[in-house]
Amino acid sequence: MSAPPTLLYVEDEADDVFFMREAFVRERVAVDLREVGDGALAMAYLAGEAPFADRARHPLPDVVLLDLNLPRRSGFEVLEWLRARAEFAALPVVVFSSSGRPEDRERAGRLGATEYVLKPSSGLQFNVVVRGLRGAGFV
């Protein structure tokens, strides 16, 4: 059996992280879920900077799940930064936001988001997201 894919979840709402973990368990999708709480930490993780310098302990993700409204650096900034780097050109980035604004969706698309998924209104409906990720072959 191969190792489960690594997913980096960039999210400042601890409850959302809780429900995402719960959803993976419920859907029986094995995943190595890594969480960071703001945009700057996401950049540090991906760049392999402290406190994430040890790649053996902090493996590069196979897919990034990215909230938009984040402390320090926004999801848009993370996306732009990441797509400007050749090594992350092909990394799937799924934006996961409670914003249904068309301009946010467009901006995310322009900046290179692979998918844009609207946050369900209940934490217990995050299963839908996990099914979507699995359906698209990201996990």
Place this chain on the structure above:
Amino acid sequence: MIEWVAAQCGLVMQARRLQGELERSNVLLDGEVQDRTARLQESLAELEHFSYTITHDLRAPLRAMQGFAALLGERLGDGLDREGRDYLDRIGTAARRMDRLITDALSYSRIVREELPLAPVDVGALIHGMLASYPAFQPPAAVVEVAPLPVVLANEAGLTQIFSNLLGNAVKFVPAGRVPHVRIHGERTDGSVRVCVEDNGIGIAPEMHERVFQMFQRVSKDYDGTGIGLALVRKIAERMGGGVELESAPGEGCRFWVTLRAPEAAEG
């Protein structure tokens, strides 16, 4: 002669002075208008950012409330007595309601600001599309008849909001046990189109007819709602150059007449 020349010179100088003053005050006024416009745009942008942030931040705890209430219900299962189950349901319902309030208020504030470019829209096709996508508008939940409708000059997203709200109300506000029966028909008058959404619901007393179009005004506490839908309907209709009127009496259903522009009216 000299006196006359002197008087003319005096007049010319006075005119020049006045013109100079006028120019200076024009420049001042220009600057002031620019300043105020810039300040207005700034506060508008701030307001937009504020409402967006509020929406995002308010909805996160609601997502958690709904999630944990549902999770608790699942985990405790049969270990929960009827009262406990009822409490959990109420938490979930309250959170959902708050969520609806926030999203509806946000749609309203967006529609007030947003551009609504108009184009010819086949309103019949639009309504049939909505009916096909929601089981609540189909038998056995409801019977909706749509007569052939004229093409209108409107904004498609705006029209979708209008008719999803009117249809949603038409199938919602019926006495318990009655199958909603909705008729949609339209007519051309000179330069405009009127579309009517007619239901067999509880109806609205005449003294409420104006109030139902105001923000947060609800007809009955026995039906779930945020009191924003009809305010939104009216605002969108007005922004597209039309309006909305209501004919109704208690127990006799409602007829909502939406007036929209006819396509030819644009060219004329």
